[in-house]
Amino acid sequence: MANEKKGLFGNLFGKKDTKEEAEQAAKEAAEEAKKQAEVAAENAKRVADAARKKAETEATKAEYEAKKIASETQTRMEEAKREAREKLEEAKDAAKEKAEKLAASRETASKLELAEKQMAEKAAQYIDNYTVTADDTLSHIALRFYGKATPAYYTLIYEHNKDVIGDNMNVIKPGQVLRIPALPDDLK
Numbered sequence: 001m002a003n004e005k006k007g008l009f010g011n012l013f014g015k016k017d018t019k020e021e022a023e024q025a026a027k028e029a030a031e032e033a034k035k036q037a038e039v040a041a042e043n044a045k046r047v048a049d050a051a052r053k054k055a056e057t058e059a060t061k062a063e064y065e066a067k068k069i070a071s072e073t074q075t076r077m078e079e080a081k082r083e084a085r086e087k088l089e090e091a092k093d094a095a096k097e098k099a100e101k102l103a104a105s106r107e108t109a110s111k112l113e114l115a116e117k118q119m120a121e122k123a124a125q126y127i128d129n130y131t132v133t134a135d136d137t138l139s140h141i142a143l144r145f146y147g148k149a150t151p152a153y154y155t156l157i158y159e160h161n162k163d164v165i166g167d168n169m170n171v172i173k174p175g176q177v178l179r180i181p182a183l184p185d186d187l188k
Contacts, residue, residue, distance in 0.1 A: 125181050126160070132176045138169060145180050152187055 130141060138154035146153045158169040160181045165172055172178075 126179045127182050128180045130178050130180055132172050132174050132178060134174045136172060136174075138172065141178065141180070146183060146187075156181055156183075156187065 128145065130145075132141075138157055139149040142153035142157055143149040145157075155169070157178060157180060158165060161176075161178045164176050164178060
């Protein structure tokens with residue numbers, strides 16, 4: 001029995017040693033697990049920091065590219081606006097020039113129409129053209145066209161031909177072409 005006790009105590013003490021060893025081993029395993037967890041957490045933190053830094057770098061790069069594109073776009077838009085303004089000014093100038101030319105041509109056409117109308121009216125005022133001969137006087141010409149040689153009739157011919165005859169109505173020259181006006185109502 002003594003052996004049994006010894007063995008029993010030995011077993012009890014042996015179990016105690018094994019329990020302490022197990023507790024020690026568990027404690028060591030827990031510490032090792034804690035260290036591994038700390039290392040894993042540190043590694044995870046490093047990976048997270050690296051990922052954050054990479055994301056920040058990528059974000060900064062993307063922001064720079066976006067600003068660069070926005071700046072280029074703004075520059076292109078301003079250039080396009082400037083070109084559009086220049087083209088608009090050119091178009092306005094061209095339209096103004098065309099309008100001025102059109103107004104000038106209308107004015108010229110209007111003057112031509114007026115001149116043609118005046119010429120037609122003058123032509124209607126004259127019944128004939130007469131070339132002066134050596135024996136002619138204004139009285140003879142008035143008698144020939146109007147049937148009367150009085151001052152009212154030959155003065156009428158003179159007044160319409162001052163530019164051809166000159167200042168003296170008594171001097172007409174052979175070869176001059178005189179316009180013979182139609183008689184006004186008061187001389188008919």
